[in-house]
Amino acid sequence: ARRAAAGAPITPGALADGTPVPLLANLGNPAGAAEAVALGAEGVGLFRTEFLFLSSDEAPTVESQTASYTALLEAFPGRKVVVRALDAGADKPLKFLTDEGEENPALGRRGLRALRHHEEILRDQLTALANAQAATEADLWVMAPMVATVEEAEYFTRIAREHGIRTAGVMVEVPSVALLADAVFEVTDFGSVGTNDLVQYTMAADRMLGSVSSYQDPWHPAVLRLIAEIGRAGAKHGKPVGICGQAAADPLLAVVLVGLGASTLSMSPPALVDVRAELLKHTREDARRIAEAALAARDGASAREAARAAITA
Ligand code: PEP
Ligand code: MG
Numbered sequence: 639a640r641r642a643a644a645g646a647p648i649t650p651g652a653l654a655d656g657t658p659v660p661l662l663a664n665l666g667n668p669a670g671a672a673e674a675v676a677l678g679a680e681g682v683g684l685f686r687t688e689f690l691f692l693s694s695d696e697a698p699t700v701e702s703q704t705a706s707y708t709a710l711l712e713a714f715p716g717r718k719v720v721v722r723a724l725d726a727g728a729d730k731p732l733k734f735l736t737d738e739g740e741e742n743p744a745l746g747r748r749g750l751r752a753l754r755h756h757e758e759i760l761r762d763q764l765t766a767l768a769n770a771q772a773a774t775e776a777d778l779w780v781m782a783p784m785v786a787t788v789e790e791a792e793y794f795t796r797i798a799r800e801h802g803i804r805t806a807g808v809m810v811e812v813p814s815v816a817l818l819a820d821a822v823f824e825v826t827d828f829g830s831v832g833t834n835d836l837v838q839y840t841m842a843a844d845r846m847l848g849s850v851s852s853y854q855d856p857w858h859p860a861v862l863r864l865i866a867e868i869g870r871a872g873a874k875h876g877k878p879v880g881i882c883g884q885a886a887a888d889p890l891l892a893v894v895l896v897g898l899g900a901s902t903l904s905m906s907p908p909a910l911v912d913v914r915a916e917l918l919k920h921t922r923e924d925a926r927r928i929a930e931a932a933l934a935a936r937d938g939a940s941a942r943e944a945a946r947a948a949i950t951a
Contacts, residue, residue: 648679650680651903651913651914651917654917654918655922655923657922659896659902659917660681660718660903661678661679661902661904661905661913661914662683662720662880662903662905663679663682663684663904663906664683664685664686664882664904664907665682665684665686666688666689667689668709670907671709671714672713674907675713675714677908677910677911678914679907679910681718681719682710682714682717682718682719682904683881683902683904683905684722685719686725687722687763690706691732695734700765701766703766704770707767707770708773710770714776716776717776717777718777718902719776719777720779720781720807720880720904721779721780721781722781722783723750723753723782724759724763724783725748725783725784726749726752727747727749727784729845729846731743744838744844744845748784749782749785750783750784750790751784753782764780764797765801771803772802777805778803778805779805779827779828780798781806782808783832784811784812785809785810785812786812787815788822788824791808791826792825794806795807795826806826807830808830809829809832810829810830810831811832811836811839812835813836813840816831816836816865816867816868819867819868820874823871823872823874824875827877828877828878829879829880830904831880831883831900832882833881833884833886834883834884836856836861836864837854837855837856837883838854840858840860841853841854841860856883856888857942858937858938858941859932859933859938862894862941863933865881865895865900866899866929866933868899869898869899872899873899879899879900879901880902880903881902881904886913889913889917890916890949891942891945892917893917893924893929894925894929895929896917896925897927897928898929898933924949928949931944931947931948932944
């Protein structure tokens, strides 16, 4: 197996028939990179950049951001690293960026909407990312959070390219963007499904609210159908579709997601070992069949049961 910088062996994620399914890490700080490599991450599928902005009352400088992104990219030489532009608002409020007067912040000016309203913050972040890309050998991809329209996908891809980012994409976490997947892939390089928010917006259930947590089920076939739509469109347009929400960390659901067309899975590093082991038990054909069974169910619990039954069938 190829060895990463830290010396840990990396066993690439794959299905039983050898189909590669790169297994990537979700990280919230460059400090987590060494552990991710040690646990076998083949790269980074979601680097949350909020930590850079949380500790201060103003945005960090281009220089300090460049240093952080460079540290991250240096930990993954030759590997794919997907960085998400600042996702402020709702569950991630930021004093200087989000409007605290909103009654429904999850439906408010968050994510890309907030960045566009303070475009200088987005431009500084893209500049710092391009600097880090130029200084290192990692394969940097950059994506926008909370995209809801094709126009937003087009805007973000254009502004990222203007700043020298080679690969620009969008998170798929609002149903509208999954439903318009074909048009979205005409204007951007890749999609990454954020299942945490995609479930919240599909089921109309606040992800922060315990009293509606039973709706927060990524197995729900309504959610799986949206992911299937993104997977189908990604294959049609030759655009990669990653999964970076919590759902990818559930080994059986990971198989379903691959069956729906996910080309990479990203998760918190401790989940990598079990997902890698489960994928190795199923061929691509199996994964498709298991996914079909889950898609046909009427609720989350029966989708999970149907997937289990399809495995033993
Ligand atoms: C998601 O929404 O699934 C996601 C990966 O992003 P976050 O949890 O940071 O909103
Ligand atoms: Mg999200």
